[in-house]
Amino acid sequence: MEKKTFYITTPIYYPSDKLHIGHCYTTVAADAMARFKRLTGYQVHFLTGTDEHGQKIERRALEAGKEPQEFVDEIVAWIKNLWKLLDISHDDFIRTTEKRHMQAVQKIFKKFYDQGDIYKAKYEGWYCTPCEAFWTERQLMEGKCPDCGRPVELVAEESYFFKMSKYVDRLVEHIETHPEFIQPVARKNEMINNFIKPGLEDLCVSRTTFKWGIPVPFDQDHVIYVWLDALSNYITALGYMSEDDSLLQTFWPANVQLIGKEIARFHTIYWPIFLMALGLELPEKVFGHGWLLLDDGKMSKSKGNVIDPIVLIERYSSDAIRYFLLREISFGADGHFSEEALVQRLNFDLANDLGNLLNRTLAMLKKYFGGRIPERGETGAEDEELLQAALALPQRLEQFMDELQLSSALAELWKFIGRANKYIDETAPWALKKAGQESRLQTVMYNLLESIRVISVLLLPFMPQTPKKIWQQLGIAEHKELHTWESLQTFGRLPAGVLTQPGEVLFPRLELTGEGGAPVRQATKKDKPQPAKQPQKTKEQKTKETETSGLISIDEFARVDLRVAEIKEAEKVEGADRLLKLIVDLGEEQRQVVAGIAQHYQPHELIGKRVLFVANLKPAKLRGIVSEGMLLAASDDEGNLTLVTTEAPIRAGSKVK
Numbered sequence: 310m311e312k313k314t315f316y317i318t319t320p321i322y323y324p325s326d327k328l329h330i331g332h333c334y335t336t337v338a339a340d341a342m343a344r345f346k347r348l349t350g351y352q353v354h355f356l357t358g359t360d361e362h363g364q365k366i367e368r369r370a371l372e373a374g375k376e377p378q379e380f381v382d383e384i385v386a387w388i389k390n391l392w393k394l395l396d397i398s399h400d401d402f403i404r405t406t407e408k409r410h411m412q413a414v415q416k417i418f419k420k421f422y423d424q425g426d427i428y429k430a431k432y433e434g435w436y437c438t439p440c441e442a443f444w445t446e447r448q449l450m451e452g453k454c455p456d457c458g459r460p461v462e463l464v465a466e467e468s469y470f471f472k473m474s475k476y477v478d479r480l481v482e483h484i485e486t487h488p489e490f491i492q493p494v495a496r497k498n499e500m501i502n503n504f505i506k507p508g509l510e511d512l513c514v515s516r517t518t519f520k521w522g523i524p525v526p527f528d529q530d531h532v533i534y535v536w537l538d539a540l541s542n543y544i545t546a547l548g549y550m551s552e553d554d555s556l557l558q559t560f561w562p563a564n565v566q567l568i569g570k571e572i573a574r575f576h577t578i579y580w581p582i583f584l585m586a587l588g589l590e591l592p593e594k595v596f597g598h599g600w601l602l603l604d605d606g607k608m609s610k611s612k613g614n615v616i617d618p619i620v621l622i623e624r625y626s627s628d629a630i631r632y633f634l635l636r637e638i639s640f641g642a643d644g645h646f647s648e649e650a651l652v653q654r655l656n657f658d659l660a661n662d663l664g665n666l667l668n669r670t671l672a673m674l675k676k677y678f679g680g681r682i683p684e685r686g687e688t689g690a691e692d693e694e695l696l697q698a699a700l701a702l703p704q705r706l707e708q709f710m711d712e713l714q715l716s717s718a719l720a721e722l723w724k725f726i727g728r729a730n731k732y733i734d735e736t737a738p739w740a741l742k743k744a745g746q747e748s749r750l751q752t753v754m755y756n757l758l759e760s761i762r763v764i765s766v767l768l769l770p771f772m773p774q775t776p777k778k779i780w781q782q783l784g785i786a787e788h789k790e791l792h793t794w795e796s797l798q799t800f801g802r803l804p805a806g807v808l809t810q811p812g813e814v815l816f817p818r819l820e821l822t823g824e825g826g827a828p829v830r831q832a833t834k835k836d837k838p839q840p841a842k843q844p845q846k847t848k849e850q851k852t853k854e855t856e857t858s859g860l861i862s863i864d865e866f867a868r869v870d871l872r873v874a875e876i877k878e879a880e881k882v883e884g885a886d887r888l889l890k891l892i893v894d895l896g897e898e899q900r901q902v903v904a905g906i907a908q909h910y911q912p913h914e915l916i917g918k919r920v921l922f923v924a925n926l927k928p929a930k931l932r933g934i935v936s937e938g939m940l941l942a943a944s945d946d947e948g949n950l951t952l953v954t955t956e957a958p959i960r961a962g963s964k965v966k
């Protein structure tokens with residue numbers, strides 16, 4: 310049978326500055342898609358690259374006192390390294406300064422000219438250099454660029470123009486008859502209403518006032534407009550207009566062209582028109598995703614280290630960053646980035662949900678079966694739902710991925726992780742052990758391990774490193790046949806008798822107590838020494854730590870303001886199975902806290918309990934709710950948890966020391 314093909318592209322990045330964490334979204338999302346398709350058996354071609362010409366780059370190079378080529382070479386090397394650190398699995402990386410691209414773009418320009426799509430005239434209008442975009446007087450917003458809000462420059466030069474008007478009707482018809490072409494639908498309406506309906510002007514496609522671009526082959530004073538140059542990368546990388554265009558034959562038209570919403574205009578109006586003029590098919594889908602924003606607005610380099618992807622990867626790992634990006638930006642919408650939000654996601658989803666499932670299961674397996682995967686024994690009423698959910702999961706995820714709902718796909722996977730955690734509570738393996746129900750215990754442990762395997766395989770496209778670590782711990786690293794899509798079609802492939810190898814905690818909990826609010830890992834016994842860069846500590850702190858070899862002084866302990874708190878109100882947090890929102894009384898004041906105890910206590914059971922409470926914890930936001938403080942609770946490896954209460958009644962607010 311012929312292999313199904315899948316061609317996915319990201320925009321090519323401007324190497325004008327180092328990239329920030331927001332930039333990484335497009336590429337990480339495309340990578341997850343590419344990996345998912347490979348997993349499901351497609352022959353995938355995944356393209357990314359850099360957009361190296363234009364006035365913006367020329368100016369930045371000049372400011373840096375470098376030749377443009379030298380300037381971009383350095384940043385491109387940095388970008389390539391970033392993609393390596395983020396486990397981006399592109400099949401090709403195209404640079405617009407490469408010969409293969411430049412030659413083909415010149416041929417494309419010549420073809421347009423020869424067939425009468427391009428004519429020469431005088432251009433007078435506005436230009437936004439950061440966006441490399443032409444604007445008419447009417448399109449400006451308060452005299453500034455309507456896309457980025459920055460000042461525009463008046464340009465008056467002789468230029469070549471592309472006759473957009475010739476193709477606009479065909480474009481509108483295509484958009485109307487192919488609802489999947491521009492996604493999400495909101496972007497389609499925006500394009501039609503804001504740009505096409507008011508009348509699409511012919512596009513200026515050459516410049517003469519600077520040199521850093523691809524020369525017009527028959528008029529060397531002109532360089533080709535950077536967007537015509539850049540957009541062509543999606544086909545020049547496949548060998549269009551070259552001697553070998555076999556990739557083009559195999560992969561064009563693209564299945565998905567992933568872009569940020571601000572460049573939708575170029576990709577859903579100019580790009581399809583250029584393709585029509587070349588006589589090529591249009592891509593199946595152009596998806597304009599939302600932005601990752603900071604609480605105070607758009608990301609920019611001036612926001613410093615917090616948004617430097619390399620710093621973040623070193624601090625949290627590539628898989629953790631990938632997870633956050635893919636989970637935080639939901640279908641077509643914007644998402645928010647802060648280190649607090651990142652740490653919360655990692656603690657809740659990775660450390661608690663996923664990490665605990667693995668750790669609890671392996672710890673119980675060790676205790677009950679010496680760590681060896683048992684045969685399945687007696688089935689029970691709790692099994693059916695888990696098994697059905699596991700079997701349905703691959704197709705459910707595939708559906709979400711085909712709709713580019715990456716965040717929903719992850720949410721679905723996490724729903725199953727929650728299901729598996731609940732299975733532990735429902736079946737209570739410790740009670741089965743106590744009651745001597747060995748055969749049932751075997752089944753429960755087996756089902757949990759197999760569920761973890763299912764999760765690990767489906768996690769592969771999103772977090773490529775984590776599954777390998779899970780397989781290592783499950784003892785199936787060498788069993789390649791258990792890492793496949795096909796292996797998920799039946800439940801029960803995990804071989805009995807294999808010895809598991811519990812190892813390092815995959816996602817240690819982090820807390821936001823480092824200097825300047827930077828998070829640090831909470832050490833656990835099983836934790837390996839932290840190789841990643843820790844937030845800088847003062848000299849004084851370091852000496853203190855060395856002197857006490859990890860022990861804390863009574864003064865340090867006294868910094869924790871421990872109090873007795875009486876629980877006054879408790880309610881479930883909507884959409885979060887584990888959280889309760891509580892109001893506690895500290896004598897002189899009341900506080901709101903969010904506690905991860907919903908699976909252990911019903912809200913009404915808590916009212917009136919006097920618990921131990923950390924009163925001077927930095928406030929944090931959990932699922933959008935402010936939490937000011939923390940209840941103390943004890944928990945064991947078997948999933949039991951109990952709040953720490955006072956032995957005898959004592960006034961709320963009393964100090965604990």
Ligand code: MSP
Binds near residue numbers: 319542568608
């Ligand atoms: N060079 C053009 C694209 C040419 S494609 C033929 C360009 N480059 S870019 O470097 O500015 O942006 C690359 C990608 O990063 C775009 O998809 C853009 O939307 C994305 N992002 C930049 N900042 C972003 C966020 N803050 N959040 C999410 N994506 C963001 O545009």
